[in-house]
Amino acid sequence: MRQTITRCRNRLTFGLWLTILGGGHWVESSACAQEPTPKAAVSPSPAVEERLRRLEEVNARLLERLDRDRDESAQRYRVLEERYRELQRRLGEPPATPALKADVPPETGEATARRSHLGRPGELGKALSVRELPLKARFADGFQLASEDEEFDLRFHVLNQTDAEVFAPNNRTFGKSGLYIPRVRLYLEGRLTKLWDYEVSLQRSLEGSWDLLDGNVNFHPSDAFQVKFGRQLVPYSYDWFDHLEQYFIAPERALFPLNFGLSRQAGLMGWGHAREGKLDWALGVFNGHLTGLADNNPNLEGVGYLNFRPFLGSEQFPALHHLNVGASGSIGEITRNDTPLPMRTSVQSSDNDEAAEDASAVFLAFNKGTVYQGARRFAAVHLAYYYHGLSFESEWNIGRFQMTRPGLGNKPEIPVGGFHTTLSYFLTGEQIERRTVVQPLRPFQPFHGEWGLGAFEPFIRYSQLNLGENLFTEGLAEGRLWSNDAGMIDLGMNWYPNRWVKFYLTWQHAMFGSPVLVNEAKNTFSRDMNLFWVRGQVYF
CATH class of the missing domain: 2.40.160.10 (Porin)
Known part of the structure; x- marks a missing residue:
């Protein structure tokens, strides 16, 4: 049970800590009033154990719900992103990219392409905006x-x-x-x-x-x-x-x-x-x-x-x-x-x-x-x-x-x-x-x-x-x-x-x-x- 108390100690509220401390002080005072005898192991009351168990269950449910909400949000985002890309394809618009500066090579993944050597001499190597096609x-x-x-x-x-x-x-x-x-x-x-x-x-x-x-x-x-x-x-x-x-x-x-x-x-x-x-x-x-x-x-x-x-x-x-x-x-x-x-x-x-x-x-x-x-x-x-x-x-x-x-x-x-x-x-x-x-x-x-x-x-x-x-x-x-x-x-x-x-x-x-x-x-x-x-x- 000491292991249980230790594992849950970080999750307890301030009021619960006061309760435990108060209980410990009462036990010490009682021991001092008695004749000296060997000290017995301290164990929390059944009510404290029940409160700890309930807190563990509440925390587990909260964590599970948080993970589920995170997965659902990611799935909704992927669906919306795919619908947006499909709308872009239907409208014939290239994916949104920053405007290219003159003579600056585009970043990896941008919707641009180089002209082939079949282009006119003045256009060789120039980047063109094109539509990415999976x-x-x-x-x-x-x-x-x-x-x-x-x-x-x-x-x-x-x-x-x-x-x-x-x-x-x-x-x-x-x-x-x-x-x-x-x-x-x-x-x-x-x-x-x-x-x-x-x-x-x-x-x-x-x-x-x-x-x-x-x-x-x-x-x-x-x-x-x-x-x-x-x-x-x-x-x-x-x-x-x-x-x-x-x-x-x-x-x-x-x-x-x-x-x-x-x-x-x-x-x-x-x-x-x-x-x-x-x-x-x-x-x-x-x-x-x-x-x-x-x-x-x-x-x-x-x-x-x-x-x-x-x-x-x-x-x-x-x-x-x-x-x-x-x-x-x-x-x-x-x-x-x-x-x-x-x-x-x-x-x-x-x-x-x-x-x-x-x-x-x-x-x-x-x-x-x-x-x-x-x-x-x-x-x-x-x-x-x-x-x-x-x-x-x-x-x-x-x-x-x-x-x-x-x-x-x-x-x-x-x-x-x-x-x-x-x-x-x-x-x-x-x-x-x-x-x-x-x-x-x-x-x-x-x-x-x-x-x-x-x-x-x-x-x-x-x-x-x-x-x-x-x-x-x-x-x-x-x-x-x-x-x-x-x-x-x-x-x-x-x-x-x-x-x-x-x-x-x-x-x-x-x-x-x-x-x-x-x-x-x-x-x-x-x-x-x-x-x-x-x-x-x-x-x-």
């Missing part, structure tokens, strides 16, 4: 940095593809067995406020040089109506406008879109996704070139595209939700000579260099001096269907274009037509609604303890391409060396170990309407070609 990072289909209000973001993607090709027969002038890199791409895309999107991407293709792939700005007031300006995909052919290369069923496009697709051009395009996703539309004007990156055609080309999903969201026909039907077309004129590329089976290339010649078989090469010049018109209708693990795609293309050569007084119009049909199915249960990123149900990622087989997708495709016989009769190409029609079968299996890695294993068999030159030195010809093809792809 960022959040994500990694899914690429890396993303975004502001908390989603007004600004930057997405970074990489596509890398490597091919191992074995041609049969192998002693070919065009098409040699070996390792090739068909494309490496770096994508930068994102948003500058919710009204403006941007895209900049670079590509290294078979030619071995880096160049601009896409570079555009997109005005985005709504999903149904958008306007894109710059270098971009041209909306002709479902196989081009709906499909990015990383999502292909077969390694490359079918014969007609491979050789006559309008690819990417500089232009102005209105486009959108309307009627709750049931309608995709695009209408634009483009510079109209077919080969190379430079725009050397002063005339414009009009291009249009429509794709319908008539049963999307239908309760009566749920199996037809992802049925796609549509059409596309283009019309334009080439006023300056544009040298045509050879007709190939397995390479998409904007130039005719040694690497492109080695990586693909050729079934039609134009005579020296032959050029595109004059009117050009293309049209296409397409049908695509996706249901659970099934993908079915088909497209029919027709067109006419004019060509000429030195010594030819006219510009003969060459008809061209083709079609392709593709079928694939996921054996491992994955379901898709369109060609996009595939997430295997059982990925193969042993370092994360996932030992699944990944996703397997067998596929088959047949494609056909036919050009007019007047190519040969007008001397634009040599009929005894080449064929003006070709058919091709692609049969293979796609393996997706995880969502970022994909392997194509493909056998490609091409058939030509007439024997084509295989080996120029040996003067050998063949009516068909076989290619055994493995492609490894990384995309994130």
Whole structure:
């Protein structure tokens, strides 16, 4: 009890001290009046102990309430501070900071930034008042940095593809067995406020040089109506406008879109996704070139595209939700000579260099001096269907274009037509609604303890391409060396170990309407070609 009295002594009131002292004096006086005996231990009365206990309880409750009030006040302050910052962001005001004095560096944490070296000389190194934006990072289909209000973001993607090709027969002038890199791409895309999107991407293709792939700005007031300006995909052919290369069923496009697709051009395009996703539309004007990156055609080309999903969201026909039907077309004129590329089976290339010649078989090469010049018109209708693990795609293309050569007084119009049909199915249960990123149900990622087989997708495709016989009769190409029609079968299996890695294993068999030159030195010809093809792809 002495310990209890000592522990509480500092908490007692002055009156209580007087009571204790008075009690002690009375005990001493009583002891002096008695005969001398051994002194007994002094213990406080029960009433004093009860008062001490009650004081301890009151003090404990006061301390507990004080701590609780302090925590509640701190929480209310944090909420008010966050609301204030949110109001600043909505009003577009920078956080309040002291005015900066000339030539005095700002303190750490102030909402200022330095100009980059791209500024004018007189502005280099000057501090600018900017709005601080807390960022959040994500990694899914690429890396993303975004502001908390989603007004600004930057997405970074990489596509890398490597091919191992074995041609049969192998002693070919065009098409040699070996390792090739068909494309490496770096994508930068994102948003500058919710009204403006941007895209900049670079590509290294078979030619071995880096160049601009896409570079555009997109005005985005709504999903149904958008306007894109710059270098971009041209909306002709479902196989081009709906499909990015990383999502292909077969390694490359079918014969007609491979050789006559309008690819990417500089232009102005209105486009959108309307009627709750049931309608995709695009209408634009483009510079109209077919080969190379430079725009050397002063005339414009009009291009249009429509794709319908008539049963999307239908309760009566749920199996037809992802049925796609549509059409596309283009019309334009080439006023300056544009040298045509050879007709190939397995390479998409904007130039005719040694690497492109080695990586693909050729079934039609134009005579020296032959050029595109004059009117050009293309049209296409397409049908695509996706249901659970099934993908079915088909497209029919027709067109006419004019060509000429030195010594030819006219510009003969060459008809061209083709079609392709593709079928694939996921054996491992994955379901898709369109060609996009595939997430295997059982990925193969042993370092994360996932030992699944990944996703397997067998596929088959047949494609056909036919050009007019007047190519040969007008001397634009040599009929005894080449064929003006070709058919091709692609049969293979796609393996997706995880969502970022994909392997194509493909056998490609091409058939030509007439024997084509295989080996120029040996003067050998063949009516068909076989290619055994493995492609490894990384995309994130």
